[in-house]
Amino acid sequence: MKTKGFALMLAACLVLLTSVPLSAFSGEQRLGSGSYSTLPPNGTKNAQTGLYRTGRISGAMPTNRWWSSLAWNTYSEAQYPHPLAVKNEANGMSVYAPGPRIAAHPACICGTMSDTPDFTVGHTSASSFTAASVDGYSDWFVNARYEAGSRSMNASYGLGSPYVYFMFHGGSPQLSFTASPTIWSGDEQASVLGITIDGAHYGLFGPSGGTWDGIGTDTLTNRLNGKSYFAIAALPDNRPDTLEQFRRYAYAHVTDTKVAWSYNADRSEVQTTYTWTTSVKEGAEQGTIFALYPHQWKHTDAALLPYEYDSVRGVMKTGAGNSLRTAMKFTGVLPSLPFKLSVDERAALQGYVDEAQAESYSGASGTQQTGKRLGKLAALAPIAEQVGDAAAAQQFRSDMKGILQDWLKASDDTERLKRSNLFYYNERWGALIGYPAENGSDTELNDHHVQYGYFIRAAAEIARIDPDWSSDDEWGKMVKLLIQDIANADHSDTRFPFLRGFDPYAGHSWQSGHGQFADGNYNGSPSEAMNAWSGLILWGEATGDTRIRDLGIYMYTTEMNAISEYWFDAYETKQRQDFSRTTASMVWGGKTASSGWSDRPEQSYGMSWLPITAASLYLTHRPDYADRNYAALLAENGSISFNLWADIVYMYRAASNPEEAAALFDAHAEAMTPEAGNSKANAYYWIRSLNVLGQADPAVSADYPLYAVFNKDGARTYAVYNMTNRAKTVTFSDGTQVKAEPSAFGIASVGNGSIDIVRPEPDDGDVHILPIPVHKE
Helix, strand or coil: HHHHHHHHHHHHHHHHHHCCCCCCCCEEEECCCCCEECCCCCCCCCCCCCEEECCCCCCCCCCCCCCHHHHHHHCCCCCCCCCCCCEEEEEEEEEEEEHHHHEECCCCCEEECCCCCCEEEECCCCCCCCCCEEEEEEEEEEEEEEEEEEEEEEEEEEECCCCCEEEEECEEEEEEEECCCEECCCCCCCEEEEEEEEEEEEECCCCCCCCCEECCCEEEEEECCCCCCEEEEEEEECHHHHHHHHHHCHHHEEEEEEEEEEEECCCCCEEEEEEEEEEEEECCCCCEEEEECHHHHCCCCCCCCCEEEECCCCEEEEECEEEEEEEEECCCCCCCCCCCCCCHHHHHEEEEEHHHHHHHHCCCCCCHHHHHHHHHHHHHHHHHCCCCCCHHHHHHHHHHHHHHHHHHHCCCCCCCCCCCEEEEECCCCEEEEEECCCCCCCCCCCCHHHHHHHHHHHHHHHHHHHCCCCCCCHHHHHHHHHHHHHCCCCCCCCCECCCCCCCCCCCCCCCCCCCCCCCCCECCHHHHHHHHHHHHHHHHHHHHCHHHHHHHHHHHHHHHHHHHHHHHHCCCCHHHHCCEEEEEEECCCCEEEEECCCCCCCCCHHCCCCCCCCCCCHHHHCCCHHHHHHHHHHHCCCCCCCCHHHHHHHHHCCCCCHHHHHHHHHHHHHHHCCCCCCHHHHHHHHHHHHHHHCCCCCCCCCCCCEEEEECCCEEEEEEECCCCCCCCEEEEECEEHHHHHHHEEEEEEEEECEEEEEECCCCCCCCCCCCCCCCCC
């Protein structure tokens, strides 16, 4: 009986052990079939341990913010909370208004902070502070705390706010100028002053009963009348009624900012709500005045104020209150372009698929280059599928699985921590770091969304075909951990910062994790951010996770509009006569630059285009701009031949003239070396597809997110990819309906009052057309 009891107990223990995932080493954290490490591999670099924050801040630290240098530096580098520029320094906060001084020349639209600020806000009892640290933050505001013994000063400021709000302990505000400012409103006994310094206008808002010392000198001190609060504001002009309007809101200090979004599938619309919470120090006004970027004010129906600011992003218009709503059209994404090539074109494409299949990859193994390899395969797999080459499609997916499964598991075959090809979680910063790291993604926490976006996009392509692989029991949890790192949408999640790679107010992503530059943070590759966000959309739809899908739709749609405004200036709304480029190579907090990490024009232009996939159709929305931009590139290059990235250039040419792009590609294909994340097959397929289908038509939307509408000489083609396991009928905004079978395209061509449903038949290469009536609501 004892033996039998022991055997039963042993069997029960074995069942228990096999039902609980075991760690191969002490730092391994299992997630389904994958894992990550809480220990960095030996010999690797890590993010700095020093983090400038007060005891009020715990959990994951935001990175890739416009204000990130505050957390990385003893004080900070210049920061650009437009319409202001500020810098946290040993003697206090330096303040500058770029608007009146913005200058454009061939290389730059420059509004960077001068070495000589308009003034510095310091503390009467502290000539120097030991540090400026993060004491609080919200979605687009930050609070900096300055300390010198028992004396302190807090400064709260944020994007779109003309105000900086101060709180003082153990002293009063002291403003230092390089020369005596012109005071055009107020005197020693007034709580509020209107001043001008070097052409920039400000309001200085002391508490009621407060007085001023130093009128007529280069130092102004506000006596706070027993209070602790103070504020300054950049003013759009020096009119007394303007000062009065800004005074009304100056005592409602902003204490919190939050963004919320929703995707309305019926209207294919993203609605974004911005909310400001304030603490009223005096007066009745509870709202605030905020300045909106062009991508915001062009998409809101809110009543706006008559005040405007110049900025390096264009004209900023103002509103007032505690909330604002914008609405933007989501123009859809696809996992691949719809098949509609001739038999001859298909044969040529098959040759390029064969070439990619025979390729022996021996490239770099870090996070960026591995990501590019995954992106290349993710585009190739559905192309092979479309031409009916099941073996090639299977090989490309198998290659993707092998790479991903290697990287998404931290232990090796001997159940020890791997030396490379793994992800490590840095608890101090709340960041997932892949090793080998590239482009400072380890030490500076740069580019996580750029690099990991390729991993997520590849995982989405696998999930489209293999739902078991993407399940939580297998590799899904690790993919979602990558998503959390680059775009955590849960404010209450303390493990990762909120939307690390995406700035909800600026409307686009930032690449530098630390932002330690005099020009602010930067972004030189918004198109790679779009690749990441499209990966979230496709992953979310493939796995049935509408939360992730809608998050991707929000970021994709918002960044698409920001790219059109700030990189492309597609609508020519900014005064750029003296700026030589039709596109920006890099957008910084303080400037728009024509130069980037490369002096080669094809790379300076192309970094805002690649990777070009079926999620890049927004590049074709404005053929007039694409034509103008391509002409500028040719003029700069001096030739239609390119030593690098010719595939990317000719793909972009197809955005406005696909017929010419096809001829250029054919003429140069043999000698062409594709960009690392691209293939000749993808370039050929994109160019030839647009030549048949035309450009994407953003005027027509659908009630399902995986769609595109093409327009060629007035004839429209409607494409849907049904990611679900049930047949789906998708209705477009013009009333057209298209039915798509599970895991398949539905394609309809409309012209001259009839509609054709087009289905590729990979067995014989023919295209069968079945005429049916147009469906209208």
